[in-house]
Amino acid sequence: MEKIRFDGRVVIVTGAGAGLGREYALEFAARGASVVVNDLGVARDGSGSTHSAADAVVEEIKKAGGQAVANYDSVATPEGGSNVVKTTVDAFGKVDVLVNNAGFLRDKSFAKMTIDEWDAVMSVHLRGAFCVTQPALALMREHGYGRVIMTSSTSGIFGNFGQGNYGAAKMGLVGLMNVLKLEAAKYNVHINAIAPNAYSRMTENLIPAELAPKLQAKFNVPMVIYLCSEECRENGSIFTMGAGWYAKTAIVCAPGVCLGDGSRDILAEEVREHFASITDLTGARPLDNNLETFQFMAPLLKQ
Numbered sequence: 001m002e003k004i005r006f007d008g009r010v011v012i013v014t015g016a017g018a019g020l021g022r023e024y025a026l027e028f029a030a031r032g033a034s035v036v037v038n039d040l041g042v043a044r045d046g047s048g049s050t051h052s053a054a055d056a057v058v059e060e061i062k063k064a065g066g067q068a069v070a071n072y073d074s075v076a077t078p079e080g081g082s083n084v085v086k087t088t089v090d091a092f093g094k095v096d097v098l099v100n101n102a103g104f105l106r107d108k109s110f111a112k113m114t115i116d117e118w119d120a121v122m123s124v125h126l127r128g129a130f131c132v133t134q135p136a137l138a139l140m141r142e143h144g145y146g147r148v149i150m151t152s153s154t155s156g157i158f159g160n161f162g163q164g165n166y167g168a169a170k171m172g173l174v175g176l177m178n179v180l181k182l183e184a185a186k187y188n189v190h191i192n193a194i195a196p197n198a199y200s201r202m203t204e205n206l207i208p209a210e211l212a213p214k215l216q217a218k219f220n221v222p223m224v225i226y227l228c229s230e231e232c233r234e235n236g237s238i239f240t241m242g243a244g245w246y247a248k249t250a251i252v253c254a255p256g257v258c259l260g261d262g263s264r265d266i267l268a269e270e271v272r273e274h275f276a277s278i279t280d281l282t283g284a285r286p287l288d289n290n291l292e293t294f295q296f297m298a299p300l301l302k303q
């Protein structure tokens with residue numbers, strides 16, 4: 001089996017001081033990449049900050065003979081995002097791969113959620129991805145090469161009680177990926193989203209402890225490594241995974257039903273009458289862009 005290598009490649013992993021990010025950083029470095037280990041070193045709820053999280057991972061990489069530098073900026077500000085990329089360029093001259101991974105939780109049922117809890121979680125996940133990806137993508141476009149990962153979550157894709165802020169942010173990342181996959185493809189920059197599952201500090205209150213040995217963070221690493229490799233052509237997809245299970249996950253559109261004739265008014269009662277066919281997912285498939293929805297309306301769009 002030919003090994004996937006990252007010799008000469010420069011990789012940024014945000015939130016790489018712990019959990020999943022740490023595992024990605026260690027593996028990229030072991031496969032020859034120069035790695036920027038970004039981590040603000042916060043508590044589980046995003047409070048506080050320390051350099052020790054990023055420093056420890058950089059130390060680990062160097063001890064194993066790899067190349068890495070630390071960055072301690074918050075991904076959630078434009079200055080922080082720019083500085084993550086500046087640290088990378090100063091140390092290694094370019095950016096080839098960006099894994100947007102940093103984040104934290106402020107779980108609360110929607111009725112009790114404060115605007116601060118909403119904003120904090122939207123900031124670190126969605127705004128954070130904007131703040132780091134925009135300057136990184138600018139360099140990738142210049143060099144005509146790049147691989148970007150957005151870390152989504154099944155909490156947003158499928159739903160999870162008490163995570164309205166987190167679910168919205170994580171699904172927002174899918175929306176951002178869907179647009180960037182179109183905007184960046186011509187520069188040979190591919191962007192995919194992952195929905196990992198791992199027993200980590202973030203999930204230790206959410207996942208039963210007896211599953212910890214099975215849901216190890218390291219089982220999510222191979223998918224990230226492959227998606228970020230030069231040979232992988234995948235662009236604009238979501239992959240759900242955990243414990244060694246990997247599955248493409250998609251938003252699909254059903255064939256649906258055309259009501260009316262394209263000009264007459266359509267009654268709510270007609271929708272009711274055809275609801276079973278409208279909701280039938282037989283033949284549903286993912287679409288590449290929003291204009292593809294027009295093909296389903298084609299019979300109605302004709303003059």
Ligand code: NAI
Pocket residue numbers: 014015016017018019020021038039040041042043044046053073074075076100101102103104124128151152153154195196197198199200201202203
């Ligand atoms: P973790 O809590 O172990 O690690 C997250 C890291 O991000 C921490 O080291 C933290 O200091 C850092 N961080 C937080 N805010 C930051 C900021 N503003 N700037 C820079 N770094 C910051 O969490 P875990 O489990 O490793 O999660 C990693 C990513 O995977 C997160 O985006 C999370 O939402 C996502 N995820 C995790 C799942 C799981 O099962 N563990 C499930 C689905 C998604």
